[in-house]
Amino acid sequence: MKKTPFVTKEKLEEIIRDVPTPFHIYDEKGIRKNAQAVKEAFAWNPGFREYFAVKATPTPALIKILKEYDCGCDCSSMTELMLSEAMGFDGDHIMFSSNDTPLTEYKKANDIHAIINLDDFTSIADIEEALGYVPKRICCRYNPGGLFELSNGIMDNPGDSKYGMTTDQLFQAFRILKEKGVEEFGIHAFLASNTVTNEYYPKLAEVLFNLAVKLQNVTGAHIGFINLSGGVGIPYKPWEEPNDIHVIGEGVHKVYDKILVPAGMGDVKIFTEMGRFMMGPYGALVTRAIHEKHIYKEYIGVDACAVNLMRPAMYGAYHHITVMGKENAECDHKYDIVGSLCENNDKFAIDRMLPEIKKGDILYIHDTGAHGFSMGYNYNGKLWSAEILLKADGSYEMIRRPETPKDYFATLDFTLEYRKMFGEK
Structure with missing residues (x-):
């Protein structure tokens, strides 16, 4: 290639x-073509939404292009929340996925009705302290620990990651949050970075969909959405084959029909928060040669x-x-x-x-x-x-x-x- x-x-x-x-x-043309392809690849899921990872490219003119394709914003800081609000995104189109979070940022996220994604079990107490209550809709980030491996040899190490809750903590968090009045739950996980394979999302979906069924059965919590996060990569090297988002979307669809639909969870919305895949290939750094040294x-x-x-x-x-x-x-x-x-x-x-x-x-x-x-x-x-x-x-x-x-x-x-x-x- x-x-x-x-x-x-x-x-x-x-x-x-x-x-x-x-x-x-x-490249506006490339950004638009790709955003449309992502939307089409997951059109089988009526509630699908891509929440663009603002940290990847916090440039309003570019994010506004994605907004035309119903993309939202995934934010991780106060200023990213402010930027998203200033661009006119409503709360349903803003996901707040932070860690080590100041209480003022939880308050800001709640003020603009963003979906708050809790990184840690102790964040339940933090958000209650910040707001005086727990929002009716909440997401929890999951970390299964160990290693996450795909058949083509790509591996990442969630157990060495600072993000997310353990399995036991997640079940406990759902129970506590349900008691505190949460009505709609989400699950989020990011287990591998920059994967150049069509296998990653379907494999991650299998893990999260099975987890969702168990969580709903054990805790009685209503799971409204599952966020596959990012991790879908791009071919930085010319000899690498690019991911096919349509193949990826259909792979997730098959797992959805296999696991969630028979469990009576066929209304679960699928979210993604890709940054690199959405924008990476459509930007370049232009520079001049000004010196040579021998x-x-x-x-x-x-x-x-x-x-x-x-x-x-x-x-x-x-x-x-x-x-x-x-x-x-x-x-x-x-x-x-x-x-x-x-x-x-x-x-x-x-x-x-x-x-x-x-x-x-x-x-x-x-x-x-x-x-x-x-x-x-x-x-x-x-x-x-x-x-x-x-x-x-x-x-x-x-x-x-x-x-x-x-x-x-x-x-x-x-x-x-x-x-x-x-x-x-």
Whole structure:
């Protein structure tokens, strides 16, 4: 499988005349096509809703596109709740999945009628302290412990995760919450990350659907929805096969009909909270080569750095790189592609075979639409980059301006000395 940029070199050169590199660019056409596919894949479930993980890409212009396809927002903090509220999402379209949660955030979530997803058994007391009562609708996050393995060798370790309740705690939580007046329950679990397989959701669904039947039978609690969370991944590497959301949706459908329908639970709504799958492939980091260095290795320095995309530095994550205008050239040069931070892990690629790169070349770093811009930071005084939307009609729009030095200093005590820097009295 060949990775192809969703924008041409000519269009990027046009944008660069207005917006300095580096910047993140997003593909409206691709986002819309994918959102429609997700909706169709789960159309068999009348109550289905995708709650987009705001943490993946907290950019209103992009989330508003998803809103047109009845997506909601999955939030994990006060500011994400505020952002969702400001964009006009109602409570049914907001899921609050937090952990280690300040009481003020429970109160905010409840004030806007969001669905609160409790991470821990002790959170029952916390939410009661915050609100003075327990909402009529509540969700609980489940952690089965041990290992979660799929037949293709993908494995994750829920037992080493800080999230969710044990099986015993979950049953106890349902009993207590029912006694406190909860009328509608949800179950949530996230057991594996970035799975590039159509098996993950159906396998997770089997675990949660069986659990739901037992919970309802033992506690008498009414389970209204089951949240399969995220974990559906994307093919960062060009040789990986992408997930097929229609196959995934049908796989969940079969398990639903096998387990829930015979148990008289055929009205349970299915929720998801995908971030990476919804947005990841439809974003890219655009940067220019500005320096080359020849020592023990061959280095190409670009004007982006780990503050623009930290996944390679943080995880050693692979992001494919296209040298624009040289898509068909032979990859016969071995480079480390690096940024300018005072950290040796500030590398987008190590020993990567690419076409020959000259200063001024535009590099397109693929699959940054989720956990790309959102994980940025200001180390070394670096400033946040712009975000650009490539619209479906071929035009483009700046949906977030680049940060300025004045923005960077804005939270400091603005003494006369600082004001002089910006020509202010």
